[in-house]
Amino acid sequence: MQEFSGLSLQGVLDTLGVIVPLIAALVIGTLIFQYFLYKILNNVVKTSYALPYTLLAPAIIAILLFTMYPLLYNVLLAFSGLTSKTFNCYSPVATGVCKLDHLYGFDYAAKNFTDVFFRVKDGEILGWGRLLRTADSTFPVLLGRTIVWTGINVVFHFFIGLALALIMNQKIRFKGIYRSFIIIPWAIPGIIVALTWKQEFHAQYGFVNNLIEALGGQGISWLRDPIPAFAAVTFVNIWLGVPFYMVMLLGGLQSISPDYYEAAQMDGANSWQRFRAITIPLLRPILIPAITLDVIWTFNKADLIVAMTGGGPQESTNILVTAIYNAAFGSAATFELGFASAFSIIVFFILFFFAVIWITTSGGLKEIYER
């Protein structure tokens, strides 16, 4: 069989042979399941919401299976005493005498969760605990950096995105071309973005310094020093996030009826007043969910930082989620999964509470769930 670049006709057919029956089985299975679910809900449970529950069931089951099960597994690990030294107690295959008298318990959880915050010796709190190896890798420092990171990113995403959307919303030529160019960062696969920018911030061979030097400036060791490194990853994440806002806001702006502006103009409102009184309030239902999602995504943005700097230099570009990654899998990791899981659960709940407070105080999501 003819083969090119590792792919032959047979290979293509083989993959199709796996995927097509799979999809078919998935679809048919889901439909049968939905049919019976509907019958049960309608005839046995006798709820008037049988149809919406049936429609939602596949989505909810998929999400529960692949996000809730891992989440619960993490909770289980956080209640375990799993370290590399007690590993054989938890692994079904590892050999050696298990030194633990029980595998899961609140005593382990207490230790795991305390270790995230404090350094404890003989029941005495000696200070903030180190999550990684440097003195700065304590919980409050990482939390503070995460908030700064999220704040800077969201603010820049918003203002640059809004500015571009406002300009693009005018009668202007080449709009389509500009739009295609500006959304490009969004369309490039994330891993390529991270590794490309890592190269481009290289002190000697990256275009950033070459450009600065060509314009007569002094190059900066971007990824060698803590503050430039943080600036570099922040810049890249801003660059990545602007297109999403621009597109969202442009969509919002275009759906505002011109009548509002004409009426306001009649009343003698200047353009700033019209912007304040019409544009912002009408964009609000779009802005609040967009900002909410952006805050969550930015807070959780581990892949870019891990690929660009690995959290270095001197662990200075770590935010909470990259610290979890490095504590569990980085070179600093000693497979203390009980601790790493406790850490990730705390981070999850911090974000959860931030989000809930933001959603309730801004009230912006009412538009979505009360419609």
Next chain:
Amino acid sequence: MKYGKFMFLMVVALLALGVGSVMAQDAVAPQALVIWSNDGDANNVVLQEQFAKWAEAVSPGSTLEIVQKETEVERTDLQAAALAGSGLPDMVLGPNDPIGVYVDSGIVQPLDELFDISQYPFNIGAAQVGGETFGVPTNAGNHLMLMVNKSLVPTVPDTWEELVAAAKAVTEANPEVQGFAYNLNETFWFLPFVHGFGGSVYDADGNMVLDSQPWVDAFQFVQDLKFKDQAVPEECDYNCANDLFKAGSVAMIINGDWAIGEYLDTEKSPALGPDNLVLAPWPKLPNGERPKPFTAGKFISIPVGVEGEKLAAVQSFVTWLTTDPDAVTAYALGTSRLPAIAAVTVDAAANPILAESAAALTTGVGMPADASLRCMWDSVKPNLEGVMSNSMTPADAAAESQIAADDCLAG
């Protein structure tokens, strides 16, 4: 065991290459074996070829799947697979330092009963924990050494002073070419300097001591090398040094024996090849000592759960690969690395590069398989980064490394 001290008696003699066949072994039922390897592509090809020879003679029909994994990934994946209880390979090929972790976790088998460990006198200590052996060496080495592109630097520098001067001369002759580069911020590349200044990781009582004078001296030395002598680039990691060296854009680097094969291949390294590559021990420090790299080798460990006929096949293959003189010679020449058994020595005249590598190896110190070593690697790294960005003094870096290591050791 803290230090598996082993000395290399590199008897440089002519090797009698007999037209031998695979030594007589009992036939083994065909098996589909899986090995995880942290070796490069070219070396894995050699491994596959060797396996084919073994299979042909001893176990026709056996196959070997080589799964390439970076060192850290290999370790995490092995632990994750053991936690899940499935997906473990039949062999793991890697450096010796994760072996301590594997032993702590109870996921590799003791090998004293399966192999005649007296066959590997040089470096078997690097795979022993608590008096038991958990890895079989496929080679001796894994040592860092000075690598020079002869076309750019004709005389190999013997002291750091000479190296700095030679590096400057290179850049003066051609501003586009750097004199010297290495993986600046990695502890493995830094530790030899500590050894050179008379320090070590553990004190006489076996405690980890990182804030001693030799550590401060070593931090001071690498900082001066960068900021006073300006002998290294602003920013350089492994890939940077490696890529530049292969392309002829840097004249001298520090790298390990795993890279030699690639540097000898002119297709991958257009600027190097056998004509231009020279290997040498590290240059001498001002105190007259050479920095001493950690040495061990690459070891094959056998995860738990490999048993019965599969274990017999693994045992037969690994025994053959590491002790059959022809197999050891073929593997050593194919990977450009040094054999780990006394019975096989390298023909210096026919393989000058291997002889140079052997000479560099004798300047090293043995690396233990102790799990606590991880705490040292990880604790030093961020402080080394601080020293190399001139934002930390050597004394602070040493003191901070100690604090971080203590914190790590306490768990």
Next chain:
Amino acid sequence: MSVLTQPASLPPARKIDRGRNWPQIRMYAGAAVAALGLVLTVVDQMNIGWIIILGWLGLLVWKQWHAILAFYSVISIYPVLRVISVSLRPGSGLLSRDLAIIPTGATIESYVKIFTEETFLHWVWNTLSITLAVSAVGVVVAATGAYAFSRWRFPGRRPGLIFLLTTQMIPAGMMIIPIYVIVAQLGLTDNIIGLMLAYISTAVPFSIWILKGYYDTIPPDLEEAAMVDGCNRMEAFWRIILPLSTPALSIVFLFNFLAAWSEFLVAKVVLKSPTVWTWSLGLNDLIGTFNTDWGKYAAGSVFVTIPVLLLFTWQSKYLISGLTLGGVKS
């Protein structure tokens, strides 16, 4: 400040004629600035930095909005051009300080190599088949789920929507070990089915949000009218809502496609053997510890980015209208 409130559809505010022709004056001033740049370039040893900077300033004077958009477009596109540039460099010049987009000695060697020396096409095919299946199934699952959220106020609706949001809050790092263990225990290692199910479930929450937002903008009267005509609820959904939701459905398809096409972390955990690798694993391997071939990597990157870019451009008309997280009151 007209930019703040000047939608395209609004007739331009009448300008008070002050007896001067501002657009023309600005055009000449801009041209003068650009000409100065040209002169300085020639004087300063053909340093094209001058013409670029002053040329742009000239544009800023003449048409400020075009200048800003052009500037931002360059910021967006330049790194991409750099990747293309690296892919065209000859083998020896990969680490180079050259700023030119078309490097000296440009060659397509890397493009040939990625296909001949690597099983690149195989990786792309693996990814494509997974991605298309995930996107299609994901859209179907989300489309019906979102309809439920949009049209019924059932008990558990509000917690359900918040729950969807919550799934976005789980740190990716904490999923790796559990997914590894699940995949190994279910025997799904190297199996694309496990990967597809994981992708579908991670893509669904955001998809439901977008689709629900869009359905909300469609008046329920339309379905009610259809139901009066004898359709049942699902027929009305199929015949009325889905066709009207093309923009949002395209966007959801696009997002699912992009997410599955470029996913790396989970794929790395699930797919161990090179024969089932997706391109992100394959390309990552090209610049890993074992081998650093930036040329091949860049060539591969260009290839895998093209389909996404085409999809984005093709659907960009829907991008603006289909991405509705919350409807604007109209």
